[in-house]
Amino acid sequence: MNRTALLIASLVFAEVWALSSAALCNETPFVAAFDRFAPHNDIELAVGGRLLLSELSCTACHATKVARLQPKKGPRLEGAGQRLQGDWVRQFLHSPQKTKPGTTMPDVLAGLGEEEKQPAIAALAAFLASQHEPYPVVKANGLVPVPFEFWDVGDLEQGKQLYHQVGCVACHEPANDYETAEAAPTPIDTLLEQLDPEEIEEMGLGSAVRPVKSVPHGDLPAKYSLKSLTFFLLDPASIRPSGRMPGLRLGPMEAAHIAAYLLRDQQRVEEEKPKTVDQSLREEGKRLFSELGCASCHTAGGIEAGGGARPLAKLKIDDQQSCFAATTKGRPHYSLDEIQTKAILAAMAELPAGKTRDDHFQVKFWMMQLNCFGCHEREGLGGVGRNRKAYFETVRHVDLGDEGRIPPPLTGVGQKLTADSLKKVLNGSDQVRPHLLARMPRFSATSVWQLPEAFAKVDRAEAPPEQKVPPPPNGFVAAGQRLLDTGCVECHPMRGESLPGVVGIDLETVTSRVEFGWFHDFLLNPAELKSRTRMPTFFPNGVSQQPDILDGSTDQQIAAIWHYLREIKKHPLPEKIVKARSQDFELVPTEQPILLRTFMHEAGTHALAVGFAEKVHFAFDTENPRLAVAWRGRFLDAQGTWFVRSTPPAVPLGKELIELPKGPALAVLAEKKQAWPSFDAEQDYRFEGYRLDPEGVPTMLYRVGDYQVQDRTTPNNDGGLTRRLTIVAPEKKDATGKLWLRANVGKSLQQVNENSTINEKHLTVSVAGGVNSVGQLRTIEGSTESLFEVEVDNETTIEVQYQW
Amino acid sequence: MVARKTLIVVLLLWANVSLAASPAEEGKYYRLVTVATSQAKTDSRSKNWKPSPEGLALEVSGLAVLDDHRVAVAIRKGEVWILDGVYDDPPKNVTYQLFAKALHEPLGLLKDGDSLYTVQRTELTRLRDSNGDGTADEYLTVAKGWGVTGHYHEYAYGPKLDKNGDFWVTLNIGLGLKGDELKRTLKNPALGYRQARWRGWGIKITRDGKITPVCAGMRSPCGLAANAAGDMFYTDQQGNWVATNSLHHMRTGAFFHHAEALASMNLPGSPIQGIESVPDGLPLPEAIKRFPQLKPPAVWFPYKKMGQSATDILLDESEGRFGPFAGQLFIGEFTQASISRVFLEKVGGEYQGACFPFRSGFASAVLRMGQGTDGSLFVGLSNRGWSSLGTASYGLQRLVWTGETPFEIQEMKARSDGFELVFTQPVDAATAAEVSSYTMNSYTYSYHSTYGSDEILSKPLNIEKATVSADRKSVVLKVAGMRELYVHELRAAGVRSENGKPLLHPMAYYTLNRIP
DSSP: OOHHHHHHHHHHHHHHHHHHHHHOSOOSOOOHHHHHHGGGTSSOHHHHHHHHHHHTTHHHHSOOOOGGGOOOOOOOOTTHHHHSOHHHHHHHHHOHHHHSTTOSOOBTTTTSOHHHHHHHHHHHHHHHHTOOOOOOOOOOBTTBOOOTTGGGSOOHHHHHHHHHHSSGGGTSOOOTTOOOOOOOOOHHHHHHHHSOHHHHHHTTOHHHHSOOOOOOOOOHHHHOOHHHHHHHHHOGGGTOTTOSSOBOOOOHHHHHHHHHHHTTTOOOOOOOOOOOOOHHHHHHHHHHHHHTTGGGTOOOTTOOOOOOSSOGGGOOTTOTTSTTTOOOTTSOBOOOOHHHHHHHHHHHHHHHHTOOOOHHHHHHHHHHHTTGGGTOEETTEEOSOGGGGGGOOBGGGOOOOGGGTSOOOOTTHHHHBOHHHHHHHHTTOOOOOTTBSSOOOBOOHHHHTTHHHHHHHHHHHSSOOOOOOOOOOTTHHHHHHHHHHTTHHHHOOBTTBOSTTOOSOOGGGHHHHBOHHHHHHHHHOHHHHSTTOSOOOSSGGGOOSOTTSGGGOHHHHHHHHHHHHHTGGGSOOOHHHHHHHHHHHEEOOSSSOEEEEEEETTTEEEEEEEEOTTSEEEEEETTTTEEEEEEESOOEEOHHHHHOTTOOOOOOOSEEEEEOOSSOSEEEESSTTSOOOOTTSSSOEEEEEEEEOTTOOEEEEEEETTEEEEEEEEEOTTSSEEEEEEEEOOSSOOTTOEEEEEEEEESSOEEEETTEEEOTTOOEEEEESSEEEEEEEEEETTEEEEEEEEOOSSEEEEEEEEEO | OHHHHHHHHHHHHHHTSOOOOOHHHHTTTEEEEEEEEEOOSSOTTOTTOOOOSSSOOOOEEEEEEOSSSEEEEEETTTEEEEEESTTSSSOOOOEEEEEEOOOSSOOOOEEETTEEEEEOSSEEEEEEOSSSSSSOOEEEEEEEOSOOOSOTTOOEEEEEEOTTSOEEEEEOOOOSOOTHHHHTOEEETTTTEEESTTTTEEEEEOTTOOEEEEEEOOSOOOEEEEOTTSOEEEEEOSBBTBOSEEEEEOOTTOBOSOGGGGGGTTSTTOSOOOOOOOOOSEEHHHHHHHOTTBOOOSEEEOTBTTBSSEEEEEEOOSTTTTOTTTTOEEEEETTTTEEEEEEEEEETTEEEEEEEEEEOOOSSOEEEEEEOTTSOEEEEEEOTTSOOSSSOSEEEEEEEEOSOOOOOEEEEEEETTEEEEEESSOBOHHHHHOGGGOEEEEEEOEEOSSBOOOOEEEEEEEEEEEEEOTTSSEEEEEEEOOOTTEEEEEEOTTOBBTTSOBOSSOEEEEEESSOO
16 A cells, blocks of 8 residues: 555545544443343343343354353354454454444454554455355245345435335334324323323333334445345344344345435445465465454454353453453453443352252243244234334225334234244244234244243143144134134235235145144234234124024134134135125126136136126137027136236136037038047138127127128027027039038937937027928937038028027 | 556456446436336235226236327236327326227237238237227227237237238247146147247238238247338247347247247248257357257347336337437337337348447336337336336336437447457547456356246457547457347446446347347
8 A cells, every 4th residue: 555545544544533433422232132221120130241241242252152142242253354344343443342333253353552553453344355155146036036236226215215115123223203193092102192201100100111222234335235234134144143133034135225214325445356465464464363363253364262251150240351251361351330240240140059040031042032022012012113113004095003113012822823834934934924013033943042942941831731623514614714704804814815905914824834722812812812802702702693603602603713724724704705806806797798808727728708787608618609608697806817927727616507518510521421520620610700789799700611791699588598690601602512510419418309408418509490390300419410411501590499 | 467466456446336327317317207116005016906096007018109199008907098189298287098908918909001900919900990989899800810829928919010010919928827728738749838829929910811920939029019120030048048128139940949930830831840859958159069050149138237128119210300220129028117229230241230228217018118209208018927117007108309319329230350449439539448347248048948048158349449439430340259149238437428427227138149
């Protein structure tokens, strides 16, 4: 570096320093749960101390066998060279607390004089600058858009939205100018507004009301590039395995948007590329990294953690040379405030006594370490801070109360959720609350693997004995369906379907997520298990309000609901939902006919279904022009055809469905004995489309050989169909054959009268006009056909009636 | 030695400059006007997908400009609507009139004479309003006859007209057919491939409905159009047999990539015969050597860098009213909700050329495009079934040139010893003549039955000289180590315009099938 550069660098250095100092209010490490609970005696001081022993990573050097006191440790530094800006690294090493207020990293150079510090910093920074690892390749596919160099094209407005909505502000500071939609205050909020602080503390409500401080970001623009911050947000655990910063399941562009927002004040910085640095300086840095014990908390350059310091159990409480009491050369220094110091001392005082803490404590301790309490309340502790609640919003601002916007309380969760379901919630694969804008973060398995079982163990120990799932009562499907229809459907979707405007937890998966006992008790008395829930009880005082279902037995009814939900995939949905769904997608012809081109089992992949207000409908096969199927009652549901990606075939909704004779209705036969041709034969059956008349009725247009056919079918007065076939003869008729109509086909076809036959499916087909002679029956290979010779000079019309 | 070191430093610095243009920057030159967009009730992939409860499910799947105030759009649920007032800015008084309904997922719309033409899943249909009441009363089948097994992936696209006035239609391949679907397939016993009739083919249809199969090997040919010369092109989408998205010239007998299309090879009318085996797992140049019917695309769109799912093709016929790219092709992009740009040239009788990023930031997946009478682009959006960037699930937007010319690489032409770059504005001679203003890399793909391909056999190229033309509108790069059938990726991050501006998009990707 030449002199000018040095001068500029030091100026910048001084400037930033001044700025960050001004912004500082304290210079002690910030541990969210400690800060929130310990000073107010929400937790015992010694418990807070234990939290610090782990969160400040004291135990990274002062080893302990106590499992829960294992150190948080710091970020991986393998990629520090490209992830972090060199100037920031140097400043941070010089004064960690000033550079990143609240950092849990101690000042490892505290014992050095300024003239010793500078070369050490230069060496450590050189070593860290040499730490490069490639960024992971972000996989793209049809569901994951990954634009070219996506980290550079984030949009700060979208980033601002996401930052304030998805959950970042549960721990970090919201912006002053971010506007939240007005959330109606809950009655308790209103009450609290009116009380003064002492009254609140006296009522034991302090923790619910106190503002919760933010985990400071530090000077992000000085630290990161857009790229390194984007990649960090995409997968925090890859950099910070401790899981204290969980991933919010961001897509690549979402991460880029948030990075753009967080670095909005940054002048474009270039990412540091591997530089040829002084080899000896780097080696010196590497040596210091090892010697100063950095490797106890950080991985970099394959350096193994050193032997560490005196084990935790052997430390003296009154040691005047401790890491927080004194600044000693070669030792890290923590600047702790009074309460932090007291807490650590209290915790250490407990150690020799071997004071054991129970599982109950263990769960709470884990939740403090991971700051689950930032979002979740459990047994009166924690939950979204009152000053942060406004940022927790419901999708589209539907009013669902706090349940619809605040992450759920976890009191008794081990009794409620199955361990498997809890696991899925923690690893981010089960998202059951689509109405919350805040996202349940994804925690790395290493940070939370013990939690699900611990919750279960603790919560079930205090609960009444497990309730066995009762057998399904007789008629449980119909009963469950009806029971859910009274009340449940007003707030819960099922199988992704719901009444209009309903958002909430889909009940499709509830039986695989929650324990039966909890489900049972919750239905009986929701508010007892979940205070302030909006879920009403449908069994006041344990009594069913539906005495006509399953003899009014509460237990039987709850069992029926459970078993119905368990199998809801294969049963019809509750009536009201079915009805709501059909309003969106069921085609109900009123005046004019409704047409739908679709796939149908009965009419093939070229089906054209036509529905009439008279509630008689048919489908025409336009591939091989024929009337394929007819039915009465309801027509069709169009959702599959209109909007479902897998394009399921449309299913007639009505009843009395009749499949009409396969094969063509008209054919030219060379001689009377010739077998009736199929569509595969050489004769040309060419569909040419259709015309709609002023009534909206389609007339199908097709050719049979050289004959042009217009085929119009409508309901008749007897609940059947009338088909008018208008046939236009070619100018030059084929001399080799005559045109025939095959009206009906059956294994046992019977003549009703001279123009009418009935087959074994009770299909009666009658023919009038346009035909030469009465119908003739003939039987070929076990199949009897009713044939009419068609007389066409120029044009003729045949009327065919179908009754079934 | 010292000079060399400086060079490396400079290189590193330039390599670090942001190469992606943000939608906001692009918006200075091409402005987006939203006609109508909407958020669905459910996410794009949901099995219970539902449109927004309000308004029309404007999932634009076909787009035909009618005149200077109206466009007709086909929507995926099977309707055609005529929208009036769409050029208004802002478009506050757009009216919607239903023209046709009960169509089976129409994926194209063409105005010709007094009719609108669309391709449904099963047929090419002519829609006509014979009594002048504003709605179609004739739904005439111009042609059908391609196989439809009922599998969702068997989309059919078009029609588009060629210079002779014939209709062109492209047909998706089916995926993982089973059950009843198989009954509607045919099998090439020698190759073992099974698909419905003409699946994976491009076909031509005369006015009287005669079908001529032209070329085969398509996977998901979601866009087709004629270029300025009237030759027909289609886009394909990455997947099995298809290394990455691509643009192909459709010509008789050409085979592109998806081998299962050969199930129809032996049908009467097929212009492709005699393929006895298909190589699976070779680098593309090697595969072409062994399989002469296999034709490389005119342009590869490197995955992620140039999008993830190519859709429509639009020829800029505005003669300059849409900016400096008259006669070039614009390519829609689904997943990244953007539009790319393509320059084509003929080398050795075949088309090849380069693609460039053009405009990102649409509200949803770009599925269809149509050029308005004023040169602006109408852009139809729908991301159902997959996913995309953007804030909406579907809708219609319009892209308007602001009149300000972006500094872009307008053309990239191959030369025997390098490339010629033509810029939209005069360059700064100093930066443009500096070889370190440019870097180049080259790679090809694997031809194989697995899904997509990495960039393989990658090699950086040495730019030996950069010569600026007298008018400073073009630069000739002398490049060592060019390889046929490789994509040549250019970063021109160091070039500045005469006003000192960097390129809006410094990236270009030239598919060098042949060195001139």
